[in-house]
Amino acid sequence: MASATLTAPPTAAGRRPFTGGERTGLSDLPPLTTTVPRQYVHRTAVSEVFLTDWRRAGTDGWVVSAQWPRAHSFYGPVDGLHDPVLLVETMRQASILLSHVAHGVPLDHPIIWQDLHYSLVPEALRVTGTPAEIELHITDHDLVYRGKRLASARQLYRVRRDGTELARAELNFSCHSPAVYRRLRGKYSDLQRANDRKLDLAEPVAPRLVARDRTGDVVLSPTGHANRWQLRVNTAHPVLFDHPVDHAPGMLMVEAARQAAHAAAGPGFSLPVDMACSFHRYAELDAPCWVEATVAGRDGRDHLLLDVDIRQNGQSVFTARAASQSIR
Template structure:
């Protein structure tokens, strides 16, 4: 596998070369692929300065793998939007930190398409993640490529809902410091505390953010929600270690598009008895747009469902 040159940025739906993580992909047999990636030092999703790499960085690698395999091996033409329904990362052991040299990552992928005769192409990726000759994690992605006309119809309905949502009053917020969520700078903080409700936060989006809004989006990016759930999990677990997330499982289900001009709340819905697994829900105008399970300790199983473009 090649780890020296990145794949074309268009094949992973990125505008900046620096945001491309994949370097190679090869078909092993029917439904099985090898994918190579490289992590660079101090990438935003790596959470600068930490003693380990972060699961959100791996989640982005899996998202890029899903898009690249769709274009290269499943005949999905450029210009199609990808609607993401599930994205999960389950760490088996800590991911090594990215040092002065790039960190090579290999995904052993099993990719499933629907049964013969299915009207729409929906895909599911499951992969073992190998770094430095060790199995470090497992990832899962479920998504649907969508041609522009159908996506426009889907988002047209969302635009009508957005008009009503834009009338929602701006909530009271309390800013969190970057160190509370594992970052170094203010613009990377994606959640504000809710002063009126415990275990509740408001999504904070900077549409000029160079990574989360690397390319234009008409909705809340899926990776912004993944990172926001990670930050909320860190705060809920009381993990105050600078630069460390403590998160070992992120399992996110996307159920609706989030609009950019209306508040999004993130709330703890459940906590397991030992306090290591949190259930979160993200709502906008009373409608759920995503929910997640975040683990900061002992291992537990994961599940899946449908709805936001990546």
């Protein structure tokens, strides 16, 4: 499971960000664009908000716009291609945004992932001389309500860049009130207590082994066993831990899967063009998580298949299958 919670002042559902001169009377100026309010995507840092607008598309669909920078402190390009995990973060933000503006979920309600899957077109990730303008065409399916409030949903994504298909994806998530979340989390719902009990930061593997440039961005720690690592949980990381949380966040799990798949595949297989992830339970901060990767053969497109399992206290908290393509 993975969740995101951020308390913010109430706002009207369906409100859109400032996008045009008509709101100031400056109708002779070209349309102006900004990011959506950071509270709508459960982010503290405005710089980590990638969404710029949203609009309705039919009775059960939405188009969400985003912009990907040419460089980013964490989701930076590799070999001239945008980071595919940036797609997952953009989906995360879009699902949270729509839960609030389309379905009226209060801003203090955690959004919890069950599973996600993406399949992308590598060439559409190519970095150019300008930021990438992204459109996520999203349709809602299997909406479940508890009373008048959304309890869970399945979203299908068609992701386009400048009119060209970039990816197709699916995300399943649930929404919970703060009271329900506290019951689910038990003693771990106490944010301060959960962080006071966190483990010391483990040593990193060499960044080059996991396609990273900086030690601070490495989320795996060596164990002395091939293709087995301890999850490195750095609660001071400014992107993965944009704000304090009571458990290891879902984006950390996805990044760990990507790094483990890269390390297990070896040089030349650094682009996860397809990934399916399942979040089984919360990963707590007070016990080690063990990350294991297994090479599972190749698919019909000659992509290397890798299975990743993250376990804590003898139970699986997260699993993923990645299909990696050589980009060298």
